[in-house]
Every structure is written in C-alpha cells, then in structure tokens.
Amino acid sequence: MSTGVSKINLNVTGLSREVYKGSATTLCAGCGHNSITNHLIKALYEYGVEPHRLAKMSGIGCSSKTPAYFVDQAHGFNGVHGRMPSAATGAKLANRDLLVLGISGDGDTASIGLGQYCHLIRRNLDMTYIVEDNGCYGLTKGQFSATADLGSVLKNGKVNEFETIDVCGLAIELGATFVARSFSGDGKQLVPLLQAAFAHSGTAVLDVISPCVTFNDHEGSTKSYAYVKEHDYVLHSADFILGRGEIEVEYEPGSVQDIELADGSHVMLRKLDRAYDATDRIGALRAVHEARGRGELVTGLLYVNPASEDLCERENVPRQPLKDFGEADLRIGRAEWAKLMESFA
Amino acid sequence: MATGEKIVNDLTIRAATVNGSGSQSSNLVLTHALFRLGIPVAPKNVFPSNIEGLPTWYDVRLSPQGYKCRSGAIDIVVALNAATWHDDVASVRPGGAIIHESAYPVSGATLRTDITYYAVPFGELAKKHVAQGSLRKYLVNMIYVGVLAELLGIPSEAIEAAVREQFRRKPSAVETNLAAVRVGVEYAQTHLEKRDPYCVEPMTGRTEGSILLDGNRAAALGCVMAGCTVLAWYPITPSTSLCESFISYCDRFRADPATGERKAAIVQAEDELAAIGMVLGAGWAGARAMTATSGPGLSLMAEYAGFGYYAELPGVIFDVQRAGPSTGLPTRTLQGDVAFAYTLSHGDTKHIVLLPATVEEAYEFGMDAFDLAERFQTPVFVLSDLDLGMNVWMAQPLAYPDRPFDRGKVLTAAELERVESWGRYADPDGDGIPYRTLPGTPSAKAGYFTRGSGHDEFARYSESAEVFARNLDRLARKHETARLAVPQPSIDESGRATAILAYGTTHHAVVEARDRLRAAGLEVDYLRVRALPFSPEVAAFVARHERVYVVDQNRDGQLYGLLRTDLPAADAARLQSIRHYNGVPIDAAVIAEPLLEAERSLATPA
Incomplete structure (x- = not known):
C-alpha cells in the first residue's frame, strides 16, 4: 500500500493475516463452519503456512464448501462426495512439499466416505483432516447423518434410532496417529490443536462439533450450541509453540503434558483432567467411550503418536516432489533397455 | 506316416489340463522351443477364474504366415484332464490327433474314427520316473512336451534351450525337467507309431528379431518410459499383471540402493474409486499417474471419471477388458467396455479412449496416454483386453522413445509474473484447452479452486446458464481438437x-x-x-x-x-x-x- 499508514502485523513468513482470507462465505449466518474457517485463518496465519504450499481438499457438503473461504492464493480441490481422502493421497504423493489440509463433514466422512476415511487413516497419509461435524445433512435440508447420537431429535421431531459412528473412536481403533475433538465455539482450544495437526507427520484427525443453526440447533439435538456448551468435557487447554529449540516454560509438575511434534514444534497440554495422557491409545479409547456413556463430549488432543511414520516415509517416496522428475530420472537407460529387449527374444 | 500330405508348421496344439497343475511352464517351453525354430507362434491361454482344480486350456497356433489370431480349429490335443475328456475328444478337427492319458476310456462318444489316438500312461510314467511325489503332477506336463517333440519332430536342442530359459532363475529345476522331457521322448520313440500328418520344421524369415511379450508387460513399460510416478490400483483380473509389472520395473530401474528411495509412489487402494481418486489427485498436483482395472472397476470409477473430465484433470486409466456384464467371465476376453468408457459418468461426458491392437501399441499408447492426458488435461482411457494383456505375442522389440514428455499447458511462476491475469478455464488458444497451474507454484497468482460444480473461466463458482453452456461448448471444442491429436487410424x-x-x-x-x-x-x-x-x-x-x-x-x-x-x-x-x-x-x-x-x-x- 502506497499510503503506508497502517502498521500491518506480519507472520513468520512475512505475510499479513489478510493473505489467509478467502471469498465471502455462502453458508448460513451463525453456522459453526464459519467459526472454524476463522479459527483456521488464525491457525494458518500464525503457523506461517506459505499459501502456495497449501493444498485445500474437500468433498461435498456444507463443510466442503469452506476451503473457498480461506487462503485465496492456495490451490483448492473440491472433489466428489466422500472421496476427498483419495484425491488428497494422490496430491501428497505427487508433491511431498504440500501441506495438505482436508475439510470434510459428518456425512462426507461417516456415511458416503467412511471407506476412504478408514483407509486414509490406515495409511497414515501426512495431512490434516477436519470433520466439521453437525450430525445432519444441511444442503439437503436436515436429514440425520451417521454421527447423530442415538436418541437425538430432528427439528421435525424424528428421533434417531441408530447408534452413532464416533469418528474419533473409530480413528483411534484404526491406528490413527493424531486424533482430537473440539468445538467450533472454542477457538482457544481449536487453534493450537489445528497447528499441532499441521506439525504432525501423519494423518491428523480433528472432529470439530459445529452446530447447524438451521437444521440441528434445537431442544433435543445433541449437536446444538446449547448442548455442546453444557456437555463439553475439556481434557486440557492446549498451547502450540512453533519451531525448534529449547522450550522454557515453567509449570507445576504433572500439570502439563509437553509433546514434541515431527517438525520440532511443541504442543503443551495444560491438564484439567490430571490423569489424562494423550499418548496412551487405550486410555484415549476409554475416554471417548466413557464420555459418550455420560452423554458428554470429550474435547482436547485425545491421542497422538509423535513418532508416527507417514505413508511417504514408509513407501520410500523421494523428498524431491515426484512431479519434478524428468525423462533422465524416470526412463530406463538405453543400454539397459536393449538388454531388456534381448531378454524377451 | 499315414497316407496323405504332411502338414508343416501349420497347426494348433491344445493342452487340456487342470488349473494349478503347473502346465504353464510346459506350455511356455513348447512355445519358446517352436519360436526358436523360427516358426511363428500365437499362444492363447484359456484359463478359469480359479486357483486350482478347474479345467484350463492352452492353445498354441503355429502358422507359416505368422497369423496371430486363433485358427478356430484344434489339430492336436494333449488331454490330461479327465473331467474334460469327452469335450476334448470332440474338439479335435477331423484328421487331427489326440495324445491322452491311457487310463481314459476310448469308447462310445470318445471313440472317433476320424482322429488319431496316442495313448500314453502319463500317470504311470511319472510314478516310475519321478522320485519325488510332490513333483509328479508338475513333471507330467514336461513328459507331454517330450511326447509332442518326438511326434512333431521338434529338435531336442530347441526344447533343451527353452527349458534352460524357462528355469534360468531356478537352475536346479533344469535337469529334473529335462529328464521328464526325455521320458516322454523315449516313450514315444518306443511305443507310438506316427499316424498323423503334422510336423514342424525350422523356418527362416518370420521370427528373426522378434520378441515374445504379453500386452500387460508392454503397457507397464510404456508407463515407465512415459515417466509415470504414481500408481494407485486395486487387483482385478486381467489387469493385475500390468500393475505388478510396473511395480517390478520400478523396483528394478527406479530405486536408489543407497537411500532406498524409489522414484515412484505405489498404493494398493481400497477400491477402484479410491484408485482413480488418487490418480486424479496426483495429476492435479502435477505427477503422471495411472491405474489399471477391468470392467467392474471401471463401473466403480464412473463418478471420479466425470469429475476428471469436468474439472479437467490428467490421469491414465488402463481397462484390460474382460467379458461382462457384471462379474461375467473374469478370465475371458471381450471389447465390451468401449461405449461405456467413451462416455463414462453422468452428464455430457466424453473421454479420449485409445484402442491398442498389438503389443507394440500397448507400449506406445501407454506412453501416448500420458502425453494426451496432460496435453488435454483429462482422463485418458486405454482399452486393452485380456487377449492382448495376458497372452504372449510375437512382436517387434519395443522402440526407445524418441521424444520428451509433453507436459501440456502448465504456467510456471515466471510465466505468471508476465501476465496480468489468467483464467483456469479460459480458451485463449481457441483449441478448447485451457492453461493450468500446479499446487506448489510459488506465485500469488497460481492458486485457483478446482471443483466439480459449475464454474466460470476463472474457476469461480457459477450457476449462470450462459457460463454453464459456454463451458460445455468449450469442452466439446477440446474434444474436437483431440480428433487429430489421438493415434490416427x-x-x-x-x-x-x-x-x-x-x-x-x-x-x-x-x-x-x-x-x-x-x-x-x-x-x-x-x-x-x-x-x-x-x-x-x-x-x-x-x-x-x-x-x-x-x-x-x-x-x-x-x-x-x-x-x-x-x-x-x-x-x-x-x-x-x-x-x-x-x-x-x-x-x-x-x-x-x-x-x-x-x-x-x-x-x-x-
């Protein structure tokens, strides 16, 4: 700007927060997804993601529209319903330098996309996978989704007769290396969890309860603002500390769990539940199940394996993006080719 | 020798065996031995969808003219499957011959007067001459190679060379197999009187300089030479060997022993829809990516195929066709997917489809497909079939590629700096083909939003009637451009x-x-x-x-x-x-x- 009057805060990459914004949302006013978009903008800005390195992936549904609402300069991929994980897998394999961020919903993940979700986790592709979870289908006007809780009531009075699919419990069961649950209304908790997810090497699942103000925010719903606020069992508050180096934070022993992530960043979990250990997989499963039994929503970093090895590492995919290799790297040499042809004669 | 003229190098031999009995090695030995004599060979493997127990047939056609199709008639049958004995007798053309296990009854319907019978006690011979019981069922097949060699006059040196070649990775098996061949030769010499007109003689001028190769391996080599770096696949007959060949070539030629890194990413996907999703995701991000499947997998891919067409993403899909509809006959051949593949997915979708006929084309079109996919920014389907993919064919050695990759219209950061603005789905060249950028391009102008919903020239969401129709018209224009860019008739x-x-x-x-x-x-x-x-x-x-x-x-x-x-x-x-x-x-x-x-x-x- 030529006027130079405004003093703009720049992040570690030297970019202003403006750069992390996108088109205006077309979702309903008050939609939880819009809050998540704002938290994402903050998280990406603070983390200092270079926009051109960001690949925004999504499927179909209200949630899947949101990649258009942040980081305009980044490439976005709004694919087909429930199939974002496969496209994300291809993109990451083609270019390991990309920070792959997937945004899905509860229908997109737990119904039509359940297969791809499971296999994504099983392969531990290095990506962040957000489920914007409101327990219903918005664009088709309010049908239950598979994450709706048993006994939850629709606006028209219909009661959900089926068990819920808990995408966090399922992820842990499948061997996920990073599983968190949060609430669209709790940016303080969500932003550092998002940043920890970016820093993690492997599939980082974040199930973010995100009320649908139009179709699922009434008495009897277990995904309403009111219900979530009343039943949010917070394991810990989280702080994210970017970058490598010694961490000098003083805290009372046993009150904080400090976890170093793949890129050297740290996530500090200030424990509210003193007994909770976010690196204990069985404990995480127990916490999810017990909270559900109490009708509560357990939020925080449920489980992380900081030593996780992602798909590209396991498959020996070169560091240099595969997309950049040329003829000389990829073709069989002339002499070897001649020998190969001889072996067929 | 019976009266009548000799029939030289012009016959089809059928081996009728039980699946899983190891007859494939013997069949290949026979094929290679004949090929080494300079006789054009055209083998067809007619096998069941089964691992062990069902009947399987292997036909090898010899023809002086070098015909590569089935002859439509069987001249000599080697009958080693009791379950198909009746049918196998019936399959011999009048004047032909049948070499059979002597325990099979020759009476009633199996007693024909217009064919020659050669009874051989295969079971007994194996019991007598093969010490190791577990090897008997395999070596029986080598005994029939010996019987055939003697009856047809195949020189023993040709058989021996073919056996050595067949077992080059397992030299300990060479002598056992050669011994079994000799058992067959000696039995035929002492017990069988030649009464059919068929014989083989060395030839020149037809096979020199040729290779024997199956279409799936040729296609896999095309993918390697085309610089394919991402393979996502789901096993399905008859495409599996295409993927497995690609993997083995990548292990052999693309791996760095020092670092363990391999310049290819290979994912066995959960299904074919995920496979094509990975291919299109990789193509979007700039890698050359492929999958291979057959009809049922193609059905599953329909959803993403339409996305690839409309969002304009490169990717290569091999469809090694088998007999449908539905599961159909998984191990038989057909060209049943042509119309489906051409318009795969809902709406006005039209794809580029390549139709290879030969091993050479399986390789060349394998390469062309990647250039076309990136040039036209669209999924390209290569429709092979089981006959081409899984049978071994005589072919010319595959030519080393003579041109670099055509990566199509991709704007780099430097090029973006020189333009005021660009439209991902605009048509500045009038050929219907837009320009694209790859994720990771370090320019604030590079990013755009890829979507399967309505979009305008600048990749912005649009529900405008005019914009929608205009985009469909441009896609049709692009398809018209492809008419002259694809392999010409x-x-x-x-x-x-x-x-x-x-x-x-x-x-x-x-x-x-x-x-x-x-x-x-x-x-x-x-x-x-x-x-x-x-x-x-x-x-x-x-x-x-x-x-x-x-x-x-x-x-x-x-x-x-x-x-x-x-x-x-x-x-x-x-x-x-x-x-x-x-x-x-x-x-x-x-x-x-x-x-x-x-x-x-x-x-x-x-």
Missing part, C-alpha cells in the same frame, strides 16, 4: 467398394480374414480405428466405400453404434455390423464367412 486401401473397419485385437483376425477373402476372390479395404474420438479420416474412409463391415467383439456392436452416431446419415447407412461375443478371442472365420455371404447375396439377383 491405420488404413490399407486400394479403391475397393467393400471395407472392413475394426479395432483392438480384432485386427489379427482381420488380417487372416482378408487373406481368406482374397482367396475366395474378394478384395476388401481395411481401416483400423486406434482411438476415440474418431479421426476425420474415419468418416472420409467410410464415405469412399459402398459397404463397410464394422467388427466388434461385443454383443451390441458398440463401436458400430458410436460410428453411426458420429457419421452423417448417408454414410452411417453404409455400415454393417459383425459381432462376436462369447469370450473366446475372435477368429478369421467369424469375419470372413458372414462378410462373404453378405457380399455374394448382393451379387446374386434374387
């Missing part, structure tokens, strides 16, 4: 009134059918379609002929139907349809006989 024409139009592996039957027609006094021109959309040359060729017989290996005449839609009505009326759809590779008679009949009925006034 191969034409053999000399002004005849009648022509054959075929595609894919039908080619080999057309070659022989034209010879037969010529012998019957009818010369026909020939056009082979090598890709969709049709080149303008196809329409011009049809217009130059009074009658064009379109040969399809499917029930509904799928290419015939596509042609009728594509051509002006007057030219469409010149087309007639010949169809073959029983899952067995087409032979010359299927084409020549109805064609000759139709032509003669025209010539004869009613």
Whole structure:
C-alpha cells in the first residue's frame, strides 16, 4: 500500500493475516463452519503456512464448501462426495512439499466416505483432516447423518434410532496417529490443536462439533450450541509453540503434558483432567467411550503418536516432489533397455 | 506316416489340463522351443477364474504366415484332464490327433474314427520316473512336451534351450525337467507309431528379431518410459499383471540402493474409486499417474471419471477388458467396455479412449496416454483386453522413445509474473484447452479452486446458464481438437467398394480374414480405428466405400453404434455390423464367412 499508514502485523513468513482470507462465505449466518474457517485463518496465519504450499481438499457438503473461504492464493480441490481422502493421497504423493489440509463433514466422512476415511487413516497419509461435524445433512435440508447420537431429535421431531459412528473412536481403533475433538465455539482450544495437526507427520484427525443453526440447533439435538456448551468435557487447554529449540516454560509438575511434534514444534497440554495422557491409545479409547456413556463430549488432543511414520516415509517416496522428475530420472537407460529387449527374444 | 500330405508348421496344439497343475511352464517351453525354430507362434491361454482344480486350456497356433489370431480349429490335443475328456475328444478337427492319458476310456462318444489316438500312461510314467511325489503332477506336463517333440519332430536342442530359459532363475529345476522331457521322448520313440500328418520344421524369415511379450508387460513399460510416478490400483483380473509389472520395473530401474528411495509412489487402494481418486489427485498436483482395472472397476470409477473430465484433470486409466456384464467371465476376453468408457459418468461426458491392437501399441499408447492426458488435461482411457494383456505375442522389440514428455499447458511462476491475469478455464488458444497451474507454484497468482460444480473461466463458482453452456461448448471444442491429436487410424486401401473397419485385437483376425477373402476372390479395404474420438479420416474412409463391415467383439456392436452416431446419415447407412461375443478371442472365420455371404447375396439377383 502506497499510503503506508497502517502498521500491518506480519507472520513468520512475512505475510499479513489478510493473505489467509478467502471469498465471502455462502453458508448460513451463525453456522459453526464459519467459526472454524476463522479459527483456521488464525491457525494458518500464525503457523506461517506459505499459501502456495497449501493444498485445500474437500468433498461435498456444507463443510466442503469452506476451503473457498480461506487462503485465496492456495490451490483448492473440491472433489466428489466422500472421496476427498483419495484425491488428497494422490496430491501428497505427487508433491511431498504440500501441506495438505482436508475439510470434510459428518456425512462426507461417516456415511458416503467412511471407506476412504478408514483407509486414509490406515495409511497414515501426512495431512490434516477436519470433520466439521453437525450430525445432519444441511444442503439437503436436515436429514440425520451417521454421527447423530442415538436418541437425538430432528427439528421435525424424528428421533434417531441408530447408534452413532464416533469418528474419533473409530480413528483411534484404526491406528490413527493424531486424533482430537473440539468445538467450533472454542477457538482457544481449536487453534493450537489445528497447528499441532499441521506439525504432525501423519494423518491428523480433528472432529470439530459445529452446530447447524438451521437444521440441528434445537431442544433435543445433541449437536446444538446449547448442548455442546453444557456437555463439553475439556481434557486440557492446549498451547502450540512453533519451531525448534529449547522450550522454557515453567509449570507445576504433572500439570502439563509437553509433546514434541515431527517438525520440532511443541504442543503443551495444560491438564484439567490430571490423569489424562494423550499418548496412551487405550486410555484415549476409554475416554471417548466413557464420555459418550455420560452423554458428554470429550474435547482436547485425545491421542497422538509423535513418532508416527507417514505413508511417504514408509513407501520410500523421494523428498524431491515426484512431479519434478524428468525423462533422465524416470526412463530406463538405453543400454539397459536393449538388454531388456534381448531378454524377451 | 499315414497316407496323405504332411502338414508343416501349420497347426494348433491344445493342452487340456487342470488349473494349478503347473502346465504353464510346459506350455511356455513348447512355445519358446517352436519360436526358436523360427516358426511363428500365437499362444492363447484359456484359463478359469480359479486357483486350482478347474479345467484350463492352452492353445498354441503355429502358422507359416505368422497369423496371430486363433485358427478356430484344434489339430492336436494333449488331454490330461479327465473331467474334460469327452469335450476334448470332440474338439479335435477331423484328421487331427489326440495324445491322452491311457487310463481314459476310448469308447462310445470318445471313440472317433476320424482322429488319431496316442495313448500314453502319463500317470504311470511319472510314478516310475519321478522320485519325488510332490513333483509328479508338475513333471507330467514336461513328459507331454517330450511326447509332442518326438511326434512333431521338434529338435531336442530347441526344447533343451527353452527349458534352460524357462528355469534360468531356478537352475536346479533344469535337469529334473529335462529328464521328464526325455521320458516322454523315449516313450514315444518306443511305443507310438506316427499316424498323423503334422510336423514342424525350422523356418527362416518370420521370427528373426522378434520378441515374445504379453500386452500387460508392454503397457507397464510404456508407463515407465512415459515417466509415470504414481500408481494407485486395486487387483482385478486381467489387469493385475500390468500393475505388478510396473511395480517390478520400478523396483528394478527406479530405486536408489543407497537411500532406498524409489522414484515412484505405489498404493494398493481400497477400491477402484479410491484408485482413480488418487490418480486424479496426483495429476492435479502435477505427477503422471495411472491405474489399471477391468470392467467392474471401471463401473466403480464412473463418478471420479466425470469429475476428471469436468474439472479437467490428467490421469491414465488402463481397462484390460474382460467379458461382462457384471462379474461375467473374469478370465475371458471381450471389447465390451468401449461405449461405456467413451462416455463414462453422468452428464455430457466424453473421454479420449485409445484402442491398442498389438503389443507394440500397448507400449506406445501407454506412453501416448500420458502425453494426451496432460496435453488435454483429462482422463485418458486405454482399452486393452485380456487377449492382448495376458497372452504372449510375437512382436517387434519395443522402440526407445524418441521424444520428451509433453507436459501440456502448465504456467510456471515466471510465466505468471508476465501476465496480468489468467483464467483456469479460459480458451485463449481457441483449441478448447485451457492453461493450468500446479499446487506448489510459488506465485500469488497460481492458486485457483478446482471443483466439480459449475464454474466460470476463472474457476469461480457459477450457476449462470450462459457460463454453464459456454463451458460445455468449450469442452466439446477440446474434444474436437483431440480428433487429430489421438493415434490416427491405420488404413490399407486400394479403391475397393467393400471395407472392413475394426479395432483392438480384432485386427489379427482381420488380417487372416482378408487373406481368406482374397482367396475366395474378394478384395476388401481395411481401416483400423486406434482411438476415440474418431479421426476425420474415419468418416472420409467410410464415405469412399459402398459397404463397410464394422467388427466388434461385443454383443451390441458398440463401436458400430458410436460410428453411426458420429457419421452423417448417408454414410452411417453404409455400415454393417459383425459381432462376436462369447469370450473366446475372435477368429478369421467369424469375419470372413458372414462378410462373404453378405457380399455374394448382393451379387446374386434374387
């Protein structure tokens, strides 16, 4: 700007927060997804993601529209319903330098996309996978989704007769290396969890309860603002500390769990539940199940394996993006080719 | 020797065995031994969808002319499967011979007077000469190689060389197998009197410089040389060996032993829909990516295929066709996916489809597919079939590529700096092909939003009627551009009134059918379609002929139907349809006989 009057805060990459914004949302006013978009903008800005390195992936549904609402300069991929994980897998394999961020919903993940979700986790592709979870289908006007809780009531009075699919419990069961649950209304908790997810090497699942103000925010719903606020069992508050180096934070022993992530960043979990250990997989499963039994929503970093090895590492995919290799790297040499042809004669 | 003339190098030998009994090694030894004698060979493996127990047949056709299609008749059967004994006897052409386990009854329906029987106690011979019980069922097959060698006059050196080649990775097996061959030779020498007319003699001028290779391996080599770096696949017969060959070539030629890194990423996906999703995700991000499947997998891919077409993403999909609908006959061949693949997905979707006929084309089109996919920013389908993919064919050595990759219209950061703005789905060149950028391009102008929903020239969401129709029109323009960019038809024409139009592996039957027609006094021109959309040359060729017989290996005449839609009505009326759809590779008679009949009925006034 030529006027130079405004003093703009720049992040570690030297970019202003403006750069992390996108088109205006077309979702309903008050939609939880819009809050998540704002938290994402903050998280990406603070983390200092270079926009051109960001690949925004999504499927179909209200949630899947949101990649258009942040980081305009980044490439976005709004694919087909429930199939974002496969496209994300291809993109990451083609270019390991990309920070792959997937945004899905509860229908997109737990119904039509359940297969791809499971296999994504099983392969531990290095990506962040957000489920914007409101327990219903918005664009088709309010049908239950598979994450709706048993006994939850629709606006028209219909009661959900089926068990819920808990995408966090399922992820842990499948061997996920990073599983968190949060609430669209709790940016303080969500932003550092998002940043920890970016820093993690492997599939980082974040199930973010995100009320649908139009179709699922009434008495009897277990995904309403009111219900979530009343039943949010917070394991810990989280702080994210970017970058490598010694961490000098003083805290009372046993009150904080400090976890170093793949890129050297740290996530500090200030424990509210003193007994909770976010690196204990069985404990995480127990916490999810017990909270559900109490009708509560357990939020925080449920489980992380900081030593996780992602798909590209396991498959020996070169560091240099595969997309950049040329003829000389990829073709069989002339002499070897001649020998190969001889072996067929 | 029986009375009558000798039949030299012109016969089909069928080995009828039980699946899982290890007959494939013996069949390959026989094939290679004949090939080494300079005799053109064309093997066809007719195998069950089964690991062990069901009947399997292996036919190897020898022909001095070098025909590569089935002959349509079986001259000599080696019968080693009690379950198919009756059918196997019936399958021998009159005047032919059957070499069989002597325990099988020759009476009633299995007693024919027009064929020669050679009874061999295979079971007993194996028991007597093969010490290790577990090897007997395998070595029985080598005994029949010996019997055949003796009866047909295949020199022992040729057999020995082929055995050594077959077991080059397992030298300890060479002597055991050679010993079994000798058991067969000696038995035939002492117990069998030659009473059939068939024999083989070394030839020159037909096989020199040729190779023996299956289409799936050739296609895999095409992918390697095309610089494919991402393979996502789901195992399905008959495409599996294409993927496994690609993987083994990558392990062999793309791995760095020092770091363990391999310049390829390979994912066995959870299903074919995930496989194509990975391919298109990788193509979007700039890697050359492929998958291989067959009909059922193609059905599953329909959703993402339409996305790839509309969002304009490169990717290569090999469909090694088998006999459908549904599960159909998984181990039999057909060209049943042509119409489906061409318009795969809902809405007005049209794809580029390549139609290889030969091993050489499986390789070349394998490479072309990646260039076309990136040039046209769209999924490209290569429709091979089980016959081409899984059978071994005589072919010319595959030529080393003579041109660099064509990465298509990709804007770099530097190029972006020089333009004011760019539209991802604009058409500045008038050919319908837009420009694209890759994620990771370090420029604030690079990013755009890829979506399967309505979008304008700048990739912005749009529900405008005008914008939507305009975009569909541009996609149609792009498809028109492809008509001249895809492999052009191969034409053999000399002004005849009648022509054959075929595609894919039908080619080999057309070659022989034209010879037969010529012998019957009818010369026909020939056009082979090598890709969709049709080149303008196809329409011009049809217009130059009074009658064009379109040969399809499917029930509904799928290419015939596509042609009728594509051509002006007057030219469409010149087309007639010949169809073959029983899952067995087409032979010359299927084409020549109805064609000759139709032509003669025209010539004869009613």
